[in-house]
Amino acid sequence: MNIIIQISYLIASILFIIGIKMLGRTKTARQGNAVSSVGMFIAILATVVQVEAISLVDILICIVIGSAIGLVIAFKVQMTKIPEMVALFNGFGGLASLAVALSDFWLNTQEKGIAVDSITGISVALSILIGGITFTGSIIAFLKLSGNISGRAIVFTGQHLINLILLISAISITVFALTDFSNPTYMVLLAVVSLIIGVLVVIPIGGADMPVVISLLNSYSGMAACATGFVLNNNVLIVSGALVGASGIILTQIMCKAMNRSLMNVLLGGFGQTSATGGEAADGPQIVVKEVGVEEAAQIFDSISSLIIVPGYGMAVAQAQHTIRELSELCEKKGVNVRFAIHPVAGRMPGHMNVLLAEANISYDKLIEMDEINDDFANTDLVFIVGANDVVNPAAKTNPNSPIFGMPVLNVEKAQTVIVSKRSMGKGYAGIENELFGADNCLMLFGDAKQTITKLVGELKEL
Incomplete structure (x- = not known):
């Protein structure tokens, strides 16, 4: 059975690669989306077969509920709202990675009392950190795109210093967590810090840079999924996450080149901030x-x-x-x-x-x-x-x-x-x-x- 599952994962991974390649051209984008969907369907089936934590009935109920929500979104969301929808999808992907990594860590260390090795611990920390940043960052992007908050850059004195302090704090918390896996407080605290970082790194980015932000957050969601794959020892999650992460970074770089700007320039302050201070000049x-x-x-x-x-x-x-x-x-x-x-x-x-x-x-x-x-x-x-x-x-x-x-x-x-x-x-x-x-x-x-x-x-x- 394990061989069949691994072969299924391999087929799914190949279909993901082919699908992404086809998405690169307008003429083949629709077919690429279909090919990737088939790959995901195969991966889900292979995963469902080996899940032991919950029953098959529970899994089917979740699939039905998720599919129903997806169908409603597909038919109800207007084409003008696709960017907002993509931002939300990126955010939910990040949230899923955070939740899965945190729950798996809790299950092994607190419920089963299993000692977690350093590689798994680092993977858990990365899933939580990147997933949290992706979730709240995507929510802010969604709110900016939908007009619920100002699309201009939101800046305040000492913003970059606060971000730096939070990042150093996240690294320090991870180090402490790796030295004491028996204490789940560190990972929970890391999740809170990551959620705050996600808000602070996106609010100073203006509306003109939203295409770049969406691409970058898409990459983040892939990297978070890849790290979660290492936590779960799931090959297809590692491969698909790496594909999304790499393609998202490439697309982000293409978008920055199209705007003749560096990624760092986008992250440190978008057009909204510059234009707000540019005045009549x-x-x-x-x-x-x-x-x-x-x-x-x-x-x-x-x-x-x-x-x-x-x-x-x-x-x-x-x-x-x-x-x-x-x-x-x-x-x-x-x-x-x-x-x-x-x-x-x-x-x-x-x-x-x-x-x-x-x-x-x-x-x-x-x-x-x-x-x-x-x-x-x-x-x-x-x-x-x-x-x-x-x-x-x-x-x-x-x-x-x-x-x-x-x-x-x-x-x-x-x-x-x-x-x-x-x-x-x-x-x-x-x-x-x-x-x-x-x-x-x-x-x-x-x-x-x-x-x-x-x-x-x-x-x-x-x-």
């Missing part, structure tokens, strides 16, 4: 915009031969992806070359725009990454920006005083004409004015994106 002079109506915009669309659409989080909020698809199809019927420019950090989590556009059945080959399409803006008749802000702000290239200076952005200002669909002149996550909106070739199309684009499509059909 960051915002620059008040810009003057030129508005355009739906009828005028339709006439511009009717006269072009090339179009690049730039989606942003505002498109997600307005649920305008389906009307965007209708607009693009209508333009293509008129002989217009239509493409979508995707910035790596557009939206509130990595790949957010890709998911939304894929949901609207927009062809994958039309979704072009920033590096591949940036040189094409100068030869484009019209750029249509829907709800994007910071990722199209020229200040990142021209204003050294701007908090986003140095961040790679889409070269939309080089197009012949730019139309921006936006509810109002509200600022983006970085909290600064967008210099693009005052450019000579930029026109502002104010209003709800879904309603405005629906009217625009109607006008185009009449033309």
Whole structure:
């Protein structure tokens, strides 16, 4: 039986690796998700067979309850709320690792009186520390994304010193715990400290850095699961946790590179903190915009031969992806070359725009990454920006005083004409004015994106 279980774990691990590889491309992401799900199903079955702590009936009840909750979430949560949901999932993953490691440690040392070796003790400590940080850090990220607390950086005097003291305390508690496993107080205290650290390391990070934070917390949840695998001596948990941890770190690094920032810079204070102290130097002079109506915009669309659409989080909020698809199809019927420019950090989590556009059945080959399409803006008749802000702000290239200076952005200002669909002149996550909106070739199309684009499509059909 043990051989069958280990073979099942091996098959599950292989499916995890294949699934993650497939998730790296938009065209194969759906299949990759399915492959990974099959791997997880196999791993769960293999684990259930060997569980002795609780009965099979209890396990099935938990599976039914968990599956029911998952189905409700899958059908109820809107696409705009996916980042918040991912943050919560990361947090629950961390909490599960903390709870499992702590309960296993308690069971062995207090209930069974089994002596725990140093390797297992260190694994327990790492599971508790990383799991606790992941849980509360993810909850704070969720609250910021959902608007329940301010998305700006929350800072106070001596914050970094307090974090350092807490980290040193966590290490000291772990050392004491390793010298006296008979006293469970140390591990419980470590759990409390880790939960506090999780709050303090995320609150100073601004909303503009949330894509990076989500990636990093995802990595943390994987590392916590990997450490828990060593506690339970479970190979598939070690492998899957390591995969999530490594891929999360890689994705985090990619996101930081896309924003031209270091991970340390993100962790020590996000855009929100910088922009809050930047004042007028960051915002620059008040810009003057030129508005355009739906009828005028339709006439511009009717006269072009090339179009690049730039989606942003505002498109997600307005649920305008389906009307965007209708607009693009209508333009293509008129002989217009239509493409979508995707910035790596557009939206509130990595790949957010890709998911939304894929949901609207927009062809994958039309979704072009920033590096591949940036040189094409100068030869484009019209750029249509829907709800994007910071990722199209020229200040990142021209204003050294701007908090986003140095961040790679889409070269939309080089197009012949730019139309921006936006509810109002509200600022983006970085909290600064967008210099693009005052450019000579930029026109502002104010209003709800879904309603405005629906009217625009109607006008185009009449033309």
